[in-house]
Structures are given as structure tokens and as C-alpha cells.
Amino acid sequence: MPFTDKPQVFNASINALTFGPEGKSVTIGGSNVYPLYSFDAPIPNAPKVGIEVSDKGYDPAIPGLAAFYAGCDTIPQQAARAASAEGVDFVALYLESADPNGDNRSVEECAALANEVAAAIDKPLVIMGCKNVEKDSELFVKVAEALQGQNSLLLSSREENYKTVGAGAALAYGQNVGAESAVDINLAKQLNVLLTQLGVPAGKIVMNLGTAAAGYGFEYLASTMDRVKGAALTQNDAMLQMPVVTPLGSDCWGVKEALLEEADMPIWGSREERGIEMEIETAAACIASGSDAVILRHPASVKTISELVSALM
Amino acid sequence: MALKGLDIFKLSPKKNCKDCGCPTCMAFCMKVAQGALPLEKCPHFDPAAIAKLSEATAPPMKTIKVGDLQMGGETVMYRHDKTFVSRTLYAVKICDGIDPAEVDRRLQSVAAMDYERIGERMYVEMLFVNHNPEKTADDYMALLEKAKAAGRNLVLSVKDPDLAAKALDAVKGIPVILSGANEDNYEAMSKLATAAGAVLGVSAANLDALYDTVAKLEALGNKNLILDVGFDSIKDAFANTVKIRRASLKNNDRTFGYPTLVRADRLGLGDPRMQAALLSLFTTRYGSLIVVDEMTYAAALPLYALRQNLFTDPQKPMKVTPGIYPLNGADENAVCATTVDFALTYFVVSGEMERSGVPVNLLISDAGGYSVLTAWAAGKLSASSIAKFIAEEAIESKVKSRTLILPGKVAVLKGELEAKLPDWKIVVGPNEAVQLVKFLREITA
Numbered sequence: 001m002p003f004t005d006k007p008q009v010f011n012a013s014i015n016a017l018t019f020g021p022e023g024k025s026v027t028i029g030g031s032n033v034y035p036l037y038s039f040d041a042p043i044p045n046a047p048k049v050g051i052e053v054s055d056k057g058y059d060p061a062i063p064g065l066a067a068f069y070a071g072c073d074t075i076p077q078q079a080a081r082a083a084s085a086e087g088v089d090f091v092a093l094y095l096e097s098a099d100p101n102g103d104n105r106s107v108e109e110c111a112a113l114a115n116e117v118a119a120a121i122d123k124p125l126v127i128m129g130c131k132n133v134e135k136d137s138e139l140f141v142k143v144a145e146a147l148q149g150q151n152s153l154l155l156s157s158r159e160e161n162y163k164t165v166g167a168g169a170a171l172a173y174g175q176n177v178g179a180e181s182a183v184d185i186n187l188a189k190q191l192n193v194l195l196t197q198l199g200v201p202a203g204k205i206v207m208n209l210g211t212a213a214a215g216y217g218f219e220y221l222a223s224t225m226d227r228v229k230g231a232a233l234t235q236n237d238a239m240l241q242m243p244v245v246t247p248l249g250s251d252c253w254g255v256k257e258a259l260l261e262e263a264d265m266p267i268w269g270s271r272e273e274r275g276i277e278m279e280i281e282t283a284a285a286c287i288a289s290g291s292d293a294v295i296l297r298h299p300a301s302v303k304t305i306s307e308l309v310s311a312l313m
Numbered sequence: 314m315a316l317k318g319l320d321i322f323k324l325s326p327k328k329n330c331k332d333c334g335c336p337t338c339m340a341f342c343m344k345v346a347q348g349a350l351p352l353e354k355c356p357h358f359d360p361a362a363i364a365k366l367s368e369a370t371a372p373p374m375k376t377i378k379v380g381d382l383q384m385g386g387e388t389v390m391y392r393h394d395k396t397f398v399s400r401t402l403y404a405v406k407i408c409d410g411i412d413p414a415e416v417d418r419r420l421q422s423v424a425a426m427d428y429e430r431i432g433e434r435m436y437v438e439m440l441f442v443n444h445n446p447e448k449t450a451d452d453y454m455a456l457l458e459k460a461k462a463a464g465r466n467l468v469l470s471v472k473d474p475d476l477a478a479k480a481l482d483a484v485k486g487i488p489v490i491l492s493g494a495n496e497d498n499y500e501a502m503s504k505l506a507t508a509a510g511a512v513l514g515v516s517a518a519n520l521d522a523l524y525d526t527v528a529k530l531e532a533l534g535n536k537n538l539i540l541d542v543g544f545d546s547i548k549d550a551f552a553n554t555v556k557i558r559r560a561s562l563k564n565n566d567r568t569f570g571y572p573t574l575v576r577a578d579r580l581g582l583g584d585p586r587m588q589a590a591l592l593s594l595f596t597t598r599y600g601s602l603i604v605v606d607e608m609t610y611a612a613a614l615p616l617y618a619l620r621q622n623l624f625t626d627p628q629k630p631m632k633v634t635p636g637i638y639p640l641n642g643a644d645e646n647a648v649c650a651t652t653v654d655f656a657l658t659y660f661v662v663s664g665e666m667e668r669s670g671v672p673v674n675l676l677i678s679d680a681g682g683y684s685v686l687t688a689w690a691a692g693k694l695s696a697s698s699i700a701k702f703i704a705e706e707a708i709e710s711k712v713k714s715r716t717l718i719l720p721g722k723v724a725v726l727k728g729e730l731e732a733k734l735p736d737w738k739i740v741v742g743p744n745e746a747v748q749l750v751k752f753l754r755e756i757t758a
Contacts, residue, residue, distance in 0.1 A: 001528050002524065002525070003523070003524035003568075004566075005556050008559075038548070039551075039552035213615070214593070214615040214622065215614075215615060215617075215618020215619060215660070216618075216661065216664075217660075217661075218618075219625055222392070223391070254664075255664060256664055257615065259668070267610065268610045268611070268614070273609075273611040274614060276586065276611070277586065277614075278614070278615045280590050281619060284591075284593035284597070285597045285619055288594050288598050300586065304587055308547070308587065
């Protein structure tokens, strides 16, 4: 008696979005089946893995990172090294030092750095803001101008600054833009509606549905992604069909499990390995729930997740 | 659940005798249809009708027990549809084909990996005791002796019925899964498993063969099974796991209504990080029992936390126990801060506080497991509830500091709280946990 499977192939699909300049671009989304269900129908674009490079440089306390970035004194050099790591599909430059509560670096300097980094790498560039909404509005516009023609992806606009980021970066300079909401399907949809009403084409928007490390409210993120993909595919909801990009670096490396030194908790073992596996396991769960791209910090996590994705396609 | 209340009602005694605890037969049948009550609650139901209905009202996926551990019994594909009920379980593999010193090392690491997180014990629930056919029966029996001493439930991975019989005999009293039934040996293996009260693990070359073998086993009366999803490739194993789960839950095909066994040890051969990725993937998507070579803390800390997240009932928030949580070596002189008992709030707040390095006595009162604003709106977090908690827990005799930091989102409580706690200095903290590091360093500077 043979088994009869009923594939779940939908008449709706996730938008395909290409970022990066011609010749070094990647495409995410485009699938008409549930995440990773490549046995139901071919998935045109496998989930992608990005590597995060901070404009403050790598964390020297992590031995593996110090070794990996050895000899790279400048941020563009570090970005170039990161881009060459095994399994990397794109580089995400985290403009952390723009934060007014931190280094408060000027937007001009940040934009100049973004430009240098874009020129130094042979992969598409994603820009991550400093997470301060006012500064980010200024920052993204300036960076968008500097990266004109690069078809870059800016993460992210939020409800508070979608107008300036959407109009100033996406409309004026043709960049792709992220829509960041806080782990809630309704907020995610609303922001997409607002951005599209502003005139940003739906095909140039990605969603950042929020982030969480495994164990830290991850169930909300997983369920939000499950519901978003469900609505996009089963109900053909065009305002939820944007691909999902999930940056996980700061969450995964910011939890106790990855921060505590081995000396303080010898039974837990190597701090670096704990951080790597926190990234790997959080990323694997995100990809299973619907992330079309994840952004990680450690080249070892990038390698494993990229291998996992290839094995599943 | 294919049956509607009315279908059940048609076959019911229609006496409205209330012996089942429901006011009418109709009400009872409705509850049975929802799965809230078992049909057996009614003492007057015609046995022939029960037999007719039990097949239809049986849950789509069977709950399989191994001692105190439970697998399967799921009713939904996504946790937001209702909830997942049986946590994914983990097993570490030992094998008579690997160096005995390595076996001892793995057993030691299994014993060492044991901790608690939000009231749940996190440990490796099972040992997967594998037989390499190139080794002798004596080798396997010697390995079993070591496994028995570990105090875990066992998966006996043996394909030879003679050895399986011997092994089952040797582990009497320990709850086991006998994994090794296939198209060729299923009759003999099923007989052994049934006699020993063991769950039978079934594997096959592909899903069609697996389906066929399960159907044959069910015809023999064995419905105490777990299905091996295979280890030829990660892609196939993942596809099989999803297909098996959706066949039973979505397409009502009960032949596949069993939990699944995932061999991450083989799928991520020799690569602990890949095994970690697979643990996470199959915990998120439908694996019931996952086998790995080793469970280090590095793999376990995110994994068990992830599992705890995914298997909480979305309608019941995760709560931490109310009490005083001294952070960063806080003593009686350290400042006090308060927040709610919602586990996520607690983790985020305590994490940021730990990051600040400032000693703080974190006071967690019972706020119904809600977040700060929700608890405040629901009246579960108020000046009275905080004052009451401080009185009941005799905080004033345990802590000398009289500074209390209030979550910024409930700054409105400050005045009332000052009135209720006249000895205390009430400080309004930041709105967001991320601002705590800066805030704490500033106020204690």
C-alpha cells in the first residue's frame, strides 16, 4: 500500500527581491511553498546567509574572530575578509557607532564608510542602522545617496521613521528597504501598507519581523513568522508577501549563554562555541519558520547554516 | 477530528441521565466531539456504537509513552493554532562500534548536562544504544550494562531479533524503545516489543515502504510505534518528517499518526555544529526524538531554551516564581528593583541587569504572568500588589536598602507607592530594558 502525500503548493508566492549591484547580486524569496518545503515544489531562491560587520570592528574577546580578521586593520578590510568567508551570500554593515547615545558618529562619515565597504567587497551590501529612529532617518538617506546605483538594502525603517527612510532612501535613490516591526503580524502588515502607500514598490520591501535569541521569547517570533507565511501563501495577502530578513547577531551574542566567560562558568565550556551554537540554532529555527535571509556574526555559524540550507534544497 | 457532535448524538442513549456529568446527552456529545471528554465517560453508551465511534474520535496522532516520557499526541501543525503538547526529546548515541573510552566520555557528559530553566529540568532524556553488525552480541550486551547504569530510558538499536530478545531481557524494568523493525523482520520484532511492553521503532528504505510496514504492524495489533525518518540525506529526512506529520494531522491518515525518530548523529556525521543545527531544525519542525553523538552545554543551552519556548501553550504565559532574585552578587545593601513574573520580561530585565554589573535585588511579584503594561492594565501590577508583596515576603527584614526601582512604563504608580511604602525611595526606571545598563550605572555611581 503506497503512501499518498498531498503537497502544499499555493497559487500565491513570496515576492522575489534582488539586492546588490548587477554582477554581484543575490535574490531572496520567490517561493510558493512553506519555508524549506522544497519537496512540495522547487524553491527558486534558497534562504541566504549574511555576515555582520560592525563599524566598530569585531569583538576582540572572541578568539576565533581575532584569528579570522587577523591583519585587517580597517573596516573595509574586515568587510572584505567577511565577504570571503565560506557560505557568505552578503555582507551587512552595522553602523553601530552612529548611535547618539554612543559614539554619535556623523552621518557623513558613516555614508563615506558605507561607500568604501561597498567598493571593497564582491558581495551585495546590506546596511543596518544604529537603531535610534531619529538618527536612522538621517543616516539612511545619506547612506542611500552615497550608495546610489548599488541597489543596496537598508535595515530598517520603522513606524516612527518610515516616511523619511521610505521617501528619502527607497524612492529617491532606488534602494531596497526593510520594514521593521516588533514581533506582531498586524504591525508588520500595517507598516508594509504605509510604505506602499508612500509609493515604495512592494517588490523593494523586505520585512524584519523582529528578532530574538533562542530562549528569549523566540516563540513569539516563530509564531509570527508562521502566521505571516500562512497569510502570504494561503490567503494571498500581498501586504505580507515580502521576504523576511532576520538579523540575529546582537541578540545571540547579547544573551547570558554567549556572554558569560568560561572562567565564571567552567561547566558551560568555551564561550565562543556557545555563541556560535546560539547563532546556529537560532538561525536554523528562523529559517525553518520563514526567514528568507539571516544575518550572523561568526563565520563558523555562517558556514554551518549555509551548509544546512544547501542540504535542504 | 472528523466527527461532529451531532453524529455522536445520533448514536447516544439520549436519556439525559447526567451520569457523565453533563446536563444533557447533546452537551456531552459536543464535548466528546471537541476532544474535551472521552466517550467512556458515559456508562450507558452502546458498546457497538462505541466501537463504531472510537475509530473516528481517536486522536489523529497517537501519544506514545516511554516510561514517564511522552511523544506525539499533537493535534495542530502550528503552535498558534492551539498548542504543541509533547516536547521533542533528545538521545545521545553510544555504540559498540566506537572506542569504549569514547562511550565512557559520552556517558559522563550526559550525566553532567543537567540543569534547570524556569522550573523545567533540562537533561538528555534517553540513550540511543546502537549495535554495529560487525560487532558480537557480547560486545552489545557489555555496552548495555554501561547504558543501564546511566539511569536513562533506552533506545535499543538492533535489527537482529535474537539479539533484540536478549537485550530486552537484560534491560527489564527500564522503559525502552526497540528500534530496528523493518520490512523483513517486523513480525518477529513486533512480537518481542509487545511482549516486553516496548515501543517499536520502524524504519524503511522510503516512505512508501514505511507506510506499508506500519500498516502491516497495525494489522498485527501493534500500535505502539515510532517512525524512523531515515538518514540518507538531510533533505529526505526533513521531507519525511514533515510529510508524516501532515499526513496524520492535516490529511487524517492515521497510518502515519506516530511520532518520529530523527538520526541527527548520522545526518550530521562527525560535525557537532551541523548536529546542533539539525537539533534546532527538527525541534522546530516535527521531530519527536532526535539522536546526536553528544549533548554539550554549547548545544544544549540554546536548544532546551528553544524547546521550552516552542512548547509553551500560547494561551498560558511562562512564569517565573515570585521572590527575591539577587543579581551580580547583590547583598542586603544592594538597591531593589521590581518587575513582573512574565518569564520573557524577567529574562530580558535580569539579563540587562547582569550586563550592567551593578548588584541589584530583583523583586518579582505575582503579576499573573503578564508583561508590565498588560499586568498594570489588568490590575495585576499595582501599588497595592507591590506593597503587599514587600510585606508578605518580609523584604524589609531581608534587605537593608530602601531604594526601589520601578519599571518606567508604570511610572504612574510612583505617588501611590510612596504613600504605601513611606520608608522607601521610589525611583522610576527606564521604559525599556536595554536602557537599564546605563541607568543602573548612573544611579549607583
